[in-house]
Amino acid sequence: MMCLVAALSFSFTQRADAQPLQLASPEHVLEVSFTLEDGVPKYSLSRLGQTLILPSKLGFKLAGAPDFDTNFELLGHQSSTFDETWEQVWGEKRFIRNHYNELRVQLQQRDALARRIDVVFRVYDDGFGFRYEFPEQPNLSEILIDDELTEFTLTGNHESWWIGAYQWNRFEYLTENTPLAAVDTVHTPLTMRTADDIYLSFHEAALTNYSSMTLERVADFTLKANLMPWADGIRVRTQAPAVTPWRTLQVADRPGDLITSYLILNLNEPNQIEDTSWIEPAKYVGIWWEMHLDKSTWEPGPRHGATTENAKRYIDFAAEHGFDHVLVEGWNPGWEGDWFADGVVFDFTRPYDVFDLEGVAAYALERGVRLMGHHETSASVEHYEAQMEEAFALYERLGVRAVKTGYVGHGQEIFWTDADGNRNYEWHHGQHMVEHHQTVVELAAQHQISLNVHEGVKDTGLRRTWPNLMTREVARGQEYNAWGENGGNPPNHVLMLPFTRNLAGPFDYTPGVVDLLFEEWRPDNRVPHTLAKELALYVVIYSPLQMAADLPQNYENAPLPLQFIKDVPADWYDTLVPDGSIGNFITVVRKDRNSDEWFLGSITNEQGRLLETPLSFLDEGRRYRAEIYRDATDAHWEHNPYALEYVEMEVSSTTILPLRLAAGGGMAVRFVPLDE
Amino acid sequence: MMCLVAALSFSFTQRADAQPLQLASPEHVLEVSFTLEDGVPKYSLSRLGQTLILPSKLGFKLAGAPDFDTNFELLGHQSSTFDETWEQVWGEKRFIRNHYNELRVQLQQRDALARRIDVVFRVYDDGFGFRYEFPEQPNLSEILIDDELTEFTLTGNHESWWIGAYQWNRFEYLTENTPLAAVDTVHTPLTMRTADDIYLSFHEAALTNYSSMTLERVADFTLKANLMPWADGIRVRTQAPAVTPWRTLQVADRPGDLITSYLILNLNEPNQIEDTSWIEPAKYVGIWWEMHLDKSTWEPGPRHGATTENAKRYIDFAAEHGFDHVLVEGWNPGWEGDWFADGVVFDFTRPYDVFDLEGVAAYALERGVRLMGHHETSASVEHYEAQMEEAFALYERLGVRAVKTGYVGHGQEIFWTDADGNRNYEWHHGQHMVEHHQTVVELAAQHQISLNVHEGVKDTGLRRTWPNLMTREVARGQEYNAWGENGGNPPNHVLMLPFTRNLAGPFDYTPGVVDLLFEEWRPDNRVPHTLAKELALYVVIYSPLQMAADLPQNYENAPLPLQFIKDVPADWYDTLVPDGSIGNFITVVRKDRNSDEWFLGSITNEQGRLLETPLSFLDEGRRYRAEIYRDATDAHWEHNPYALEYVEMEVSSTTILPLRLAAGGGMAVRFVPLDE
Structure with a gap:
């Protein structure tokens, strides 16, 4: 080859x-x-x-x-x-x-x-x-x-x-x-x-x-x-x-x-990892969005999210619906108090009492699921570096294959202590941190662990050389919709990302919120999309670790969108972008790496649109069932965001597929060969 | 239907x-x-x-x-x-x-x-x-x-x-x-x-x-x-x-x-003409561009263009290469002197002595070609209206099926004489002229003559009601490249027209100049395109009367581009615009009305581009020969405009055709079904 x-x-x-x-x-x-x-x-x-x-x-x-x-x-x-x-x-x-x-x-x-x-x-x-x-x-x-x-x-x-x-x-x-x-x-x-x-x-x-x-x-x-x-x-x-x-x-x-x-x-160096069999694109759920909704907390207390029982509930949901990993945040001591003010607080090798780390990890494996680890460093890199070897070894022993790291802290808050005991404050994206991240990725590789880096340095394609450096945030993600000022991310935010941030590399945006208004938790905020648009993000925003961000109970109440989230892969054979306009709309088409299925995602900003895409990417002479998740005629991100329609069509490579996107809307399609 | x-x-x-x-x-x-x-x-x-x-x-x-x-x-x-x-x-x-x-x-x-x-x-x-x-x-x-x-x-x-x-x-x-x-x-x-x-x-x-x-x-x-x-x-x-x-x-x-x-x-009324068999889309050549090059003149003299001999030369060329009409300008008295200053000068029913109107018309018919008539009114509408009934009758008798009318004159130069003998000056696009043009089109229909109106009123879709109102200029056409100041039309002009002027209706832009630099005649002017772009205009700029503007001898020296001009039709079954950006580039695809052939034209402004078009418009499962006229790798409108390449490819509806357009370049393609 x-x-x-x-x-x-x-x-x-x-x-x-x-x-x-x-x-x-x-x-x-x-x-x-x-x-x-x-x-x-x-x-x-x-x-x-x-x-x-x-x-x-x-x-x-x-x-x-x-x-x-x-x-x-x-x-x-x-x-x-x-x-x-x-x-x-x-x-x-x-x-x-x-x-x-x-x-x-x-x-x-x-x-x-x-x-x-x-x-x-x-x-x-x-x-x-x-x-x-x-x-x-x-x-x-x-x-x-x-x-x-x-x-x-x-x-x-x-x-x-x-x-x-x-x-x-x-x-x-x-x-x-x-x-x-x-x-x-x-x-x-x-x-x-x-x-x-x-x-x-x-x-x-x-x-x-x-x-x-x-x-x-x-x-x-x-x-x-x-x-x-x-x-x-x-x-x-x-x-x-x-x-x-x-x-x-x-x-x-x-x-x-x-x-x-x-x-x-x-322009990056070839892969340096010989055995890559443990590096696996995956979809994950986790104890995370519920904290952003303020339904539960990272820190211990009556609403502590990272309990053994809650984790097992997510594991059960993941096992039932085929998600690969379950992320648990708030599992380790350090979250109590103002954890990111100074930040020398986290213990990376010991769980809170309410979280039976070993038991949960074993329960996950038993159910065919893995824990996704979590290392929030609060930007205290020295403190993290002192523990991280042991921390990765622990996760490796527990069958964890992916760790989400976090570096919450202001832009120039990273410090290193010099010989005189003085702290030197560095930028998140200066050479000091670039080298730290390089150390982490190489260490993680030794423990057969892949990384999902939040608040890190921008992606510059290192995943080619270190394919365990799978994805990262380093942008404004979904959580701003939960609590961001001025309504969080405006509808056009995800129309900017594919043409800017995503050009650097994969982005753990964490799509898949189906309870768009979460009125029970944060009535003044919302996801500013239609449901169809939120689904289409799985195709538009590339990440090899792709979260289904919402709570299990919300998915149980939304079987139609859940079906698409279950069907869409996180690893691709090919990617095409038939159409797009920066900040306005985009249509992305991708072929599954492990089957002959294709997927299409098309999204728009506040402006509704009538677009079309020739399906010339499909195999010539082959028939496909298009499973179409689209905005209903009267859908509108502001007034009627849940108006999702599901229709099936038989299509071929000569079909011109019409895309009707509501204001703030989208369309998600799975193409299944009919001869399979 | x-x-x-x-x-x-x-x-x-x-x-x-x-x-x-x-x-x-x-x-x-x-x-x-x-x-x-x-x-x-x-x-x-x-x-x-x-x-x-x-x-x-x-x-x-x-x-x-x-x-x-x-x-x-x-x-x-x-x-x-x-x-x-x-x-x-x-x-x-x-x-x-x-x-x-x-x-x-x-x-x-x-x-x-x-x-x-x-x-x-x-x-x-x-x-x-x-x-x-x-x-x-x-x-x-x-x-x-x-x-x-x-x-x-x-x-x-x-x-x-x-x-x-x-x-x-x-x-x-x-x-x-x-x-x-x-x-x-x-x-x-x-x-x-x-x-x-x-x-x-x-x-x-x-x-x-x-x-x-x-x-x-x-x-x-x-x-x-x-x-x-x-x-x-x-x-x-x-x-x-x-x-x-x-x-x-x-x-x-x-x-x-x-x-x-x-x-x-x-939004126009249905066709009012019952028998439309005499209304025929056509391609034409004519004694016209040579006057704009100043090789010959409209007015009598040693370089008078409209001679019997010259007209027969054009007729021979048209007959040999399958063009339908031959336009002859400067055939009738009135061109001598400052004809558009006052303008009550033209005789519409009598030729100059050097032009044997009856003989030329008969010679044309004999060779399977028709004269295209010419009525330059110099915006003296009263003067024209007094003669036009007889003028159309004359042309009808001579087998003429299409007349090019002209209204050269300043914006507000049209006059009508009131009862006191005073001249009232009207705008070219005021109600007076709107009604004049309506009179002309109805009169022409009575004589089974179609119109190609220059310096008229903008098109508002009347061709639906009066399909003998076939095309018009009413925009800045090719002739500005012959003598326009500041280089005539800049390369982006024809990238504006499809999105502005052409939205009104057909445009007699008169493409097809293959001697792009005409150094012999007007060395300080030129056509600011590559040869491939000039060919692509036949698909991009729609007109049911489509001129091949250049001189017969220039076509004889350019058999490759001439072949495309001969092959491209002037009447279509369907039109698609797969891609475009106003003032920048456009790709237009049209299907011949009288065969299963398709044509593609793609053009760009000063900026070269790499585009592609899925050929999903072709019949599924059918093979076609793509006859591609494209810019050579080193073509450039300014430095290397004649670098035209011809290649053939076998394609189908699943082919994605790459379009490489030079700076100021284009591409013209004919798709011929291989089973025909």
């Missing part, structure tokens, strides 16, 4: 030592150009002959060392082509083609230190990435990056979708939609639409031992890398030889093509 | 005499609401529960009569439903469903005059229309409309595409793209995109004896009807009983759905 073609013939055109160095993508779609102007390295990018990125700076400012962005000469350059199709252990697509042309530019400064750096460009048809490589060299050993000077100079005031960086609540914000000129300093993925209706998304890949890159607008249409600093202001501490993460740009004609681009994964 | 269902059961909900009166479209997509607030009639419109048009005024100001927009009471109201599928004599789609619910509101003023007016709403799933009807009544007989007070109050500052009204050059302008707040007074169709990505197009239907409606922004987001006035300031002169044209709004989720909406045609 693997197909590796490394050849020397490629589309590289350049006269020896001449400038610019130019390299096109395999199908001549994108072309990168590198120049040295008076010793200053710059790159630019064009697509089908039109400029996308104007000449933009490269380089660094290093602490205690001369400038490292000028006075360079070209030492050499090499180019190569690469074409491989690799298989994901799990994912939104099973086989991914990794086809690029690479240009390595070797630079050396024209002074006595003769310091060297390489810039490596990989040019794909659907985007490009570049990184810096610091070779081993006599005059550059310890590297303290004061500033990364990488710039991206755009050609116009593109419409942009973003969330701000340097905020107390990390990544948990609603998406802003403004012209580029209104962008300040923002997280990636940063998504744009040009006036010509071309879509761009800036991000990074393979962030393992560096600071997260945010993007700061430093001139009209120029963005510059702004690395999250350490407490002392240094942006990155490293040692040559070293490589940076890839700075990436995806380019697409239709917004949905950003979603089916696998550039970020392709 | 016709299916007429008139029933009394429909979705009309209202308590007797209560307000508002509400009526939904057949599938409950749109809903119109009518209210009388203190005697002032207003309507509003919602779609799937969301407001599209806020309460907006209705009514008139009449000259020499009391106000006619207030003091009304509800005399009665009726509603009905209508569902019919009718057949076009020719068109972009053969069978059109006309399915609407109608609400008739009968109003009477609460004063001694007790004047009456009806407002009739027709609500479709893809738009709505309403018109006023003045019943016969004692106190309102002669009607002089001082102002039509109809308003459209929108919900936001929608992105808008428009051309200004009251301009000297009539409709021949590039499309402006601004927020609604930058709109002043504009022609229709006026197209919009809401922030939620919903598409609107305002226009009117069945304009036969009224003034053209332009739209004037009178408040932030409120547009008001602004009727083109007569010379004396009166907007419309009519007599009860009378009906106004339909004021229309099309609403779509995708911009392409505006194009496949047949609202405008449905």
